[in-house]
Amino acid sequence: MTNINETHDQNLKSWVESANDPDTDFPIQNLPVCKFVENGEARIGVVIGDYLLDFEGYFNATLSEGFEKMSIELASNSQVRNQMQKDLGKSASKETQNLIKENFLIDRNKVEFTSPFKTADYTDFYCSIYHATNVGKLFRPDNPLMPNYKWIPIGYHGRASSIIPSGQDIKRPKGQNRSDAEKPPIYIPSKALDYEMEVGFYVSKGNELGETIDIKDAEDHIFGLSLVNDWSARDIQGWEYQPLGPFLGKSFATTVSPFVVTMEALAPFRVPAFKREEGDPKPLPYLQDDGNETHGGIDINLDVYITTKKMREMDLEPHLLSRSNLKDLYWTIGQMLTHHASNGCNLQVGDLMATGTVSGKEDSERGCLLEITRRGAEPVELPSGETRKFLEDYDEIIMKGFCEKEGFRRIGFGECRGMVLPADE
Numbered sequence: 001m002t003n004i005n006e007t008h009d010q011n012l013k014s015w016v017e018s019a020n021d022p023d024t025d026f027p028i029q030n031l032p033v034c035k036f037v038e039n040g041e042a043r044i045g046v047v048i049g050d051y052l053l054d055f056e057g058y059f060n061a062t063l064s065e066g067f068e069k070m071s072i073e074l075a076s077n078s079q080v081r082n083q084m085q086k087d088l089g090k091s092a093s094k095e096t097q098n099l100i101k102e103n104f105l106i107d108r109n110k111v112e113f114t115s116p117f118k119t120a121d122y123t124d125f126y127c128s129i130y131h132a133t134n135v136g137k138l139f140r141p142d143n144p145l146m147p148n149y150k151w152i153p154i155g156y157h158g159r160a161s162s163i164i165p166s167g168q169d170i171k172r173p174k175g176q177n178r179s180d181a182e183k184p185p186i187y188i189p190s191k192a193l194d195y196e197m198e199v200g201f202y203v204s205k206g207n208e209l210g211e212t213i214d215i216k217d218a219e220d221h222i223f224g225l226s227l228v229n230d231w232s233a234r235d236i237q238g239w240e241y242q243p244l245g246p247f248l249g250k251s252f253a254t255t256v257s258p259f260v261v262t263m264e265a266l267a268p269f270r271v272p273a274f275k276r277e278e279g280d281p282k283p284l285p286y287l288q289d290d291g292n293e294t295h296g297g298i299d300i301n302l303d304v305y306i307t308t309k310k311m312r313e314m315d316l317e318p319h320l321l322s323r324s325n326l327k328d329l330y331w332t333i334g335q336m337l338t339h340h341a342s343n344g345c346n347l348q349v350g351d352l353m354a355t356g357t358v359s360g361k362e363d364s365e366r367g368c369l370l371e372i373t374r375r376g377a378e379p380v381e382l383p384s385g386e387t388r389k390f391l392e393d394y395d396e397i398i399m400k401g402f403c404e405k406e407g408f409r410r411i412g413f414g415e416c417r418g419m420v421l422p423a424d425e
């Protein structure tokens with residue numbers, strides 16, 4: 001758990017002027033890490049305003065060390081963050097400024113981004129009690145929450161090969177649909193394609209097979225956070241999920257935002273873990289820790305926008321579908337990680353864990369269309385006059401995240417964006 005220090009001072013400014021824009025997601029207090037492609041080569045960058053600092057060049061590091069190792073060891077290191085802030089700060093010498101400007105500063109709009117890590121394993125949790133309750137109600141009105149929910153951070157093993165970076169289109173999946181219970185299922189393009197607003201975190205330090213991770217140390221294993229869209233085909237999911245859980249309804253695509261906001265950058269926005277209701281069980285001892293209870297949560301606003309083909313033709317702004325907050329999760333990211341390793345499963349550097357759909361108590365805080373439209377029963381009205389039960393072809397979903405707190409500089413996550421293309425004929 002990183003403390004607030006001088007790198008979080010709201011008065012720090014950069015000589016990179018775009019980083020001083022009050023609306024930017026990327027002031028000098030943020031400095032998220034990403035992987036970008038230039039001249040066909042993937043490299044590590046640190047985002048500052050509208051620019052990227054070429055990390056490898058800046059540190060004169062060598063490629064042979066490997067991206068994952070380098071970015072994690074360098075960027076999650078407080079001393080490195082300190083040094084970058086000095087060199088990018090207003091009071092850096094002209095010499096330093098020129099050296100960086102001429103050699104290591106790249107226009108962010110001129111490069112492409114890839115997924116930040118080579119992820120071998122991806123796990124998706126289900127940690128919003130509001131989401132679990134809303135979804136549960138649709139299927140089991142009298143008994144929405146499963147009996148294990150308040151004891152276990154529920155999760156399933158996702159598919160890592162179909163993790164794609166923000167901006168890449170997704171193809172509508174085909175699968176078995178059994179909407180007519182009188183007839184056998186048919187294999188058709190999904191008619192109930194949905195998104196899920198989630199936050200992902202990357203493992204920076206693994207554990208040996210057979211070893212566990214103490215809840216006190218959980219965050220030492222987490223590199224940072226980015227946004228995740230867990231695309232979901234509800235019709236495929238609904239037919240296949242019993243008894244083993246999500247499979248092809250989820251594995252066709254998961255979009256991640258390219259910028260990983262480090263745990264240190266998030267220090268000012270830490271909040272207590274979710275306050276459990278009177279009568280809820282306490283977490284079992286292996287998931288219980290005073291530090292986790294007092295500041296295991298993170299206050300991150302999460303917005304979901306949609307644009308449709310017609311909205312773009314009419315020049316309409318993207319329409320806000322929901323705003324939820326990560327602090328409303330029933331389980332903390334530390335508890336998710338500790339639980340994941342609690343049976344001796346070995347976590348590895350670059351593993352991605354996602355929180356599950358982040359929803360809140362209010363109707364405006366429902367993080368997927370399944371909840372917003374109550375499985376299609378109450379379609380969303382859009383400013384174009386269109387309605388949506390689920391996503392149509394050429395709809396684009398844009399997710400954003402940001403942290404705001406009195407006395408600190410606002411920081412953001414950038415975008416997690418993806419458009420739905422038609423299924424193959």
Ligand code: CA
Binds near residue numbers: 198230
């Ligand atoms: Ca999910």
